Amino acid sequence: MRMKHALIPTLRDVPAEAQIPSHQLLLKAGYIQKVTAGMYTYLPLGKRVLAKVEQIIREEMDAADGQEILMPITQPAELWEESGRWDAYGAEMFRVVDRHGREFCLGPTHEEVVTDVCRQFIKSYKQVPLRLYQIQNKYRDERRPRFGLMRGREFVMKDLYSFDIDEAGLDQAYQDMYQAYNKIFSRCGLTFRPVLADSGQIGGGYTHEFMVLAENGEGTIAYCDSCDYAANIEIAEAKPEACEDKHDAAAVEKIVTPNIATIEDICKFLDDTPQNSIKSVLMRADDELIMVLVRGDREVNDVKVQHVHPCLNIEMADEDFIVEKIGAHPGSLGPVGLKDIPIYADLELENRTGLACGANEDGYHFIHVDMARDLPEVTYHDLRMLNEGEKCPVCSGTIQTARGIEVGQVFKLGTKYSEALGATVLNEEGKATVLQMGCYGIGVSRVLSATVEQHHDDKGIIWPKTLAPYHASLIVVNIKDEAQMAAGEKLYAELQQAGFDILFDDRKERAGVKFNDADLIGLPVRIVCGKKISDGIVEYKYRDSDEVLEVSVDEVVDKIKDFYQD
Helix, strand or coil: CEHHHCCCCCCCCCCCCCCCHHHHHHHHCCCEEEEECCEEEECHHHHHHHHHHHHHHHHHHHHCCCEECCCCCEEEHHHHHHHCCCCCCCCCCEEEECCCCCEEEECCCCHHHHHHHHHHHCCEHHHCCEEEEEEEEEECCCCCCECHHHECCEEEEEEEEEEECCHHHHHHHHHHHHHHHHHHHHHCCCCEEEEECCCHHHCCCCEEEEEEECCCCCEEEEEECCCCCEEECCCCCCCCCCCCCCCCCCCCEEEECCCCCCHHHHHHHHCCCHHHEEEEEEEEECCEEEEEEEECCCCECHHHHHHHCCCCCEEECCHHHHHHHHCCCHHHCCCCCCCCCCEEEEHHHCCCCCEEEECCCCCEEEEEECHHHHCCCCEEECCECCCCCCECCCCCCEEEEEEEEEEEEEEEEECHHHHHHCCEEECCCCCEEECEEEEEEEEHHHHHHHHHHHCEECCEECCCCCCCCCCEEEEECCCCCHHHHHHHHHHHHHHHHCCCCEEEECCCCCHHHHHHHHHHHCCCEEEEECHHHHHCEEEEEECCCCCEEEEEHHHHHHHHHHHHHC
16 A cells, blocks of 8 residues: 555644553554544554454354354344343443334344344254354443543444353353454464453353453453462452451440541541451442441452342442431441341451441441341351452462453353243254353454554554554655665565555655654554665664664565564
8 A cells, every 4th residue: 555545644642532552542543533432433554453353353253163144233122122131231222213113222232133043043953053253333322431442332343152052062162262262362462361250231150351461451350370360350259368356245335436437547546457347338239228348458349249239230329328318428337227228248247246337427436346246137248359469269379460451251141041032942852942152252443452552662553463454664765766766666566466465655755754654553564765775775674673674675575474474
């Protein structure tokens, strides 16, 4: 492609709304253009990278017996009502009504549609296992679209769905997709980790996320420094850590605690440690109030709470709401004497004595609290966040944490959708059997952001060779120099003839502009026809290295062949 004819609107300044490197560089290097919040046009460079990712995905999905289909973006409400998700999915669903008053949604996911395909055509055990996939736009009305392609309202996803006669077949499909995902993200040049995860709105049971390690990742993963344990921090198992109990048998006592608003305040006032206090958190679970208790030095994990108290939405109650319902501010909350509100406690509080907690009255706290004696109705669960430095829940290793970008997830759905929509087949005995389903998604557009987050420097993007929109940048320093231009045209033709896609910078621009744009765009190889062309020499440079080599014009094609065959 000749740059004088290309739409590559590089920018000199970083767009004001772009906060992280991938968003900044994809805009600045002319890969994407913002249309509105959370929606982008993929410009020619961006579309070429997207196609490279899609091709890798297709090759690995086909190798794992996937068959590509294409399902509609617009989906009828009736299918979602069959699965029970039409009302449950929430505000993130884009909903539309046609001229006849029928309700539809712009598909945030496609479990219902693909299950409908299956129930229409798959009738016998002889037709499974079946694996269907698509690469399709998805739509979710994010409350806060941000970080460019990382969290958008329109995005490109690959989703594959597996259908099997039994759980053994589902286990095999899950394992096949797990291995395929490892191959895909390795081929994309990414450093990543598969981690245990929460299934969220998709539902089902066992699931792994594939997290690309990146400083600006939205998620946190916990992993062991001694074994293979790794999990999203949202579900990472937190084993109770023993602390010395007071064995305090005194009766509960209400004491005056003026101007106490935090755990730190009450510990100073009582000359005690946070391990001997109860942090009481009031939460709104849909339309219901619940209270969650953790040790004073711990934080509540709302995803774990949602598993214990199933609900669609859960959030901490705000201060005004707490005052209205309880009559006290958050720093004075406590479980003792609280009526008509379900209370859940973390495992570390079980059988503890001599604890302090709020008295649900500003300026007062309870001391000598005995969990078994004073709160017999409380149930105990793992409800807290796992912290870096704690012991691994599997071995004796130490937990480390890292930031990550989720680029894929694999789910065992079981019969959640097949049972609701009646996707059954006749087994070998002629009996109707509900199909076992799996769901396997990749955020195709997210891969672009994740790759740039891992592969960039202060000059621009550094694309892995498998994803680069072109194989090399070919620059003619001075297009008015006949020798330079002739050598450039000759190399351009020879490289194309050898099967390479070349971005030929033949613009009437200063050399500095061309070099800066080449670094910004980030192609793996840069070839420069400059002053030494009269000696048959060009400059040859790899984007991830500062070294500039002098190479004979006649060696260029072979050198690039060797690089891409490695």
